[in-house]
Amino acid sequence: MKIAIYSQYYTKKTSEAFAILLDVLLREKISVCIEKEFLKQLDEKVRNNTEIQSFTELDKSFNLLISIGGDGTILRTITYVKDLNIPIVGINTGRLGFLATIQTDEIEEAFISILNKQYKISERSLLSVETSPENKDILEANYALNEIAVSRKNTTSMITVDTLLDNEYLTSYWSDGLIVSTPTGSTGYSLSCGGPVITPSTNSFVLTPIAPHNLSARPLVIPDSTEIELKVNGRENQHLVSLDSRIATLDNNTVIKIKKAPFTIKMLELLDESFLDTLRKKLLWGEDKRN
Numbered sequence: 001m002k003i004a005i006y007s008q009y010y011t012k013k014t015s016e017a018f019a020i021l022l023d024v025l026l027r028e029k030i031s032v033c034i035e036k037e038f039l040k041q042l043d044e045k046v047r048n049n050t051e052i053q054s055f056t057e058l059d060k061s062f063n064l065l066i067s068i069g070g071d072g073t074i075l076r077t078i079t080y081v082k083d084l085n086i087p088i089v090g091i092n093t094g095r096l097g098f099l100a101t102i103q104t105d106e107i108e109e110a111f112i113s114i115l116n117k118q119y120k121i122s123e124r125s126l127l128s129v130e131t132s133p134e135n136k137d138i139l140e141a142n143y144a145l146n147e148i149a150v151s152r153k154n155t156t157s158m159i160t161v162d163t164l165l166d167n168e169y170l171t172s173y174w175s176d177g178l179i180v181s182t183p184t185g186s187t188g189y190s191l192s193c194g195g196p197v198i199t200p201s202t203n204s205f206v207l208t209p210i211a212p213h214n215l216s217a218r219p220l221v222i223p224d225s226t227e228i229e230l231k232v233n234g235r236e237n238q239h240l241v242s243l244d245s246r247i248a249t250l251d252n253n254t255v256i257k258i259k260k261a262p263f264t265i266k267m268l269e270l271l272d273e274s275f276l277d278t279l280r281k282k283l284l285w286g287e288d289k290r291n
Helices: 012-027 036-041 071-081 104-115 136-140 275-282
Strands: 002-006 031-035 052-055 064-069 088-092 119-132 147-152 159-165 168-175 177-181 204-210 220-223 228-234 238-243 246-251 255-270
Touching: 002 012, 002 071, 012 031, 012 064, 012 104, 031 036, 036 052, 064 071, 071 088, 088 104, 104 255, 119 147, 119 238, 136 246, 147 159, 147 228, 159 177, 168 177, 168 204
Parallel strands: 002 031, 002 064, 031 052, 064 088, 088 255
Antiparallel strands: 119 255, 147 177, 147 238, 159 168, 159 228, 177 204, 204 220, 228 255, 238 246
């Protein structure tokens, strides 16, 4: 079995989690590859361990990618996994952790279960984007697991986001921006802007305006077969488009076309995990803090 490990930051929490994880994997004779930049941050003993290799890109020889960090770290891992169908599992050393669900004190038990194939796979849909004219920053990785958002740049003024669904005009949002979210992303940026929570297996996307001045504007759930076209205008000549945590600058009147990506991301989950259980715990549903 060949496993890749990725993390963005080497913090105290990350260090503790990584040490436990590495001990389990090497004890079980697993082939371990660590992302090159992350490996540089590790201590000399790990860097000089001949049992450990490094990677800058993944290929189909990998069986699993382990992310150590928060949900943002998992979002970064998809730029490595792409359409290779390599399952991803997250160890949570961040905050909320809707995607990274394994806690540090659960690592050994969790990975023994995983190595014994006691897990399930949750397939997550992604968004893809094309722009006209093309943008080189977007072309490098033109997909997002959580959301694609357009927003204002270098101004406190609103922008106007002309929105078409399957070539039919929907509306022009006067707002700070617009979020197009997947079910996975419905618990992220979209949720903080008043969007609904959507279970991961739902075949839907959601449009969530950011601070709309159209007071009747509300989040809109649409089929994930819908092709979305956006065009932004405003007082500034440019605006921002973000794909999860990656940001590019576009000129106004650029045509942005968003649709469902032709591949999915496979999230590995333990058998006793469920989205509803995670939702209840993370959002403290059913708990009354007044008592």
